[in-house]
Amino acid sequence: MPSPHRAFRRAWLVTALATGLVAAVAAGCSSPPAPAGETEPAAQTGRTAQARDARAAAPSDPSGPVLAFADARLAETADALAPPAYPVRTNPDGTWLTKEPEDWTSGFFPAALWRVFERTQDPVWRERAERWQAPLAPEASHDDTDLGFKMFMTFAVDHELTGDESAKQTALAAADTLAARFNPTVGMLRVWDDRDDEEKYQVNIDAVMNLELLYWAGQNGRPQYTDIANRHANRTMTDLVRPDGSTFMFAGYDQRTGDLVRNYTEQGARDDSTWARGQAWAAYGFAMAYRYTRDPRYLDTAHRTADWFLGHLPPDRVPYWDFSVPQAPPEPRDTSAAAVTASALLDMNTLDTDPGRKDADVDGARGMLASLSSPAYLSRDTPFRSVLLHGTQNLPTGQADSGIMFGDYYFVEALSRWERQVGPSAQLTAG
Structure with a gap:
């Protein structure tokens, strides 16, 4: 039975959500104050603290009404x-900034349309997905881009959902292009080309997300690509995941010897900081790698990175853009990182066999999805064309505090997973 102290906290937070205090959080990008006589710990660690705050703050099941709103958007x-013209992130007036098919983000919008078709089986959504996917087909041969993001979640998913053979062949061609970037000396896939330094070999934490294209290809006629994906995942665990479960953004290698030269960042606050979305990519990517391989090291890494993420969240469960900056305004949030991690946790929920761990997965996702579904972060009744507000794509280049299409994709994916695994009528508040 909850203590009077916890009951008071739960009642206060639910009342705050109901009376619009969360909207003030969105406006100021800060967290609600603690009730009189109660202070938040400086750093909460582990899923026990996460589950406590999530259950206290969660107002209701987000899946049904919020999914309908997301579909409409x-x-x-x-x-x-x-x-x-692919939507990437929102302009200050709420309209979409668009990019050409060559941009690394171009696949997320058709990917989101495929996820709605998967859930609804409505042919209108299939037509939309196919129409928006079609201009991406030439990208199968585009080197130096994130082909996993762009081509797996479109053409490979298309084949999985519809059986379309041409979509399968396009995805396999993209896997061929990606696999050609593998350097066996380094044991990793090159992420960015550096034409000024032939010996510089750059790999980021994001690249673990590209591995699904190779794992899928390994099951669809390219068995040799599974080994490439495993080798990349293995070295990522060694060089980009720290012993405490936090992550570096980048590793640089000498491609002549395969030696790690340095760890650094391009989008985080410092070379030794923990960039929020990079931490989310790690949790998601290693859960996915375990799903394909059943290598227990990958699931362990997924849990360690997710636990670290959850243990360093602010009280409303939505991270600031980097965990190493002051966790308060004016630092911007990154809703996309919360959406990615929520979806990753629900993937882990299908993979875990221990009931306690499965409950922790759902608890972790619950807290973030409830907060993302609140007026603080959902774009309902705003001029913004995105589903989520307050995403940060790349703060060092000024891309902060906007809607982001890939944040919307992972939010829709996470809500769809929630609906399948927990149910649209499930309560998010503690029983």
């Missing part, structure tokens, strides 16, 4: 814009 975008 995606439909508006699909019908208001036209390919090949």
Whole structure:
């Protein structure tokens, strides 16, 4: 039975959500104050603290009404814009900034449309997904881009959902292009080309997300690509995941010897900081790698990185853009990192066999999804065309505090997973 102290906290937070205090959080990018006589610990660690705060703050099940809202937003975008102008992030007035198919983010919008089709089986959504996907086909041969993001979640998913053979062949061609970037001396896939330094070999934590294209190809006629994906994942565990479960963004190698030269960042606060979305990519990517391989090291790494992420969240469960900056305004949040990690935890929930661990996975996702579904972060009743507000794509280049299409994709994916695994009528508050 909850203590009077916890009951008071739960009642206060639920009342705050109901009376609009969370909207003030969105406006100021800060967390609600603690009730009189109660102070938040400086750093909460582990899923026990996470589950306590999530259950206290969660107002209701987010899946049904919020999914309907997200679907409506995606439909508006699909019908208001036209390919090949792909929505990336929102402008200050709430409209979409668009990019060409060559941009690394171009696959996320058609990918989101495929996820809605998967859930609804409505042919209108299939038509939208196919229309927006079509201009991406030439990207199968585009070197020096994130082909996993761009081509797995579109053409490979298309094949999985519809059986379309041409989509399968396009995805396999993209896997061929990605696999050609593997350097056996380094044992990793090169991420960025550096034309000024032939010996510089750059790999980021994001690259673990590209491995699904190779794992899928390994099951669809390219068995040799599974070994490439495993070798990349193995060295990522060694060189980009720290012993405490936090992550570096980048590793640089000497491709002649395979030696690690340095760890550094491009989008985080410092070379030794923990960039929020990078931490999310790690949790998601290693859960996915375990799903394909059943290598227990990958699931352990997924849990360690997710635990670290959850243990360093602010009280409302949505991270600031980097865990090493002051966790308060004016530092911007990154809702996309919360959406990615929530989806990763629900993937882990299908993979874990221990009931306690499965409960922790759901608890972790619950806290973030409830907060993302609140007025603090959902774009309902705003001029923004995105589903989520307050995403940070790349703060060092000024891309902060906007809607982001990949944040919307992972939010829709996470809510769809929640609906399948927990149910649309499940309560998010503690029983």
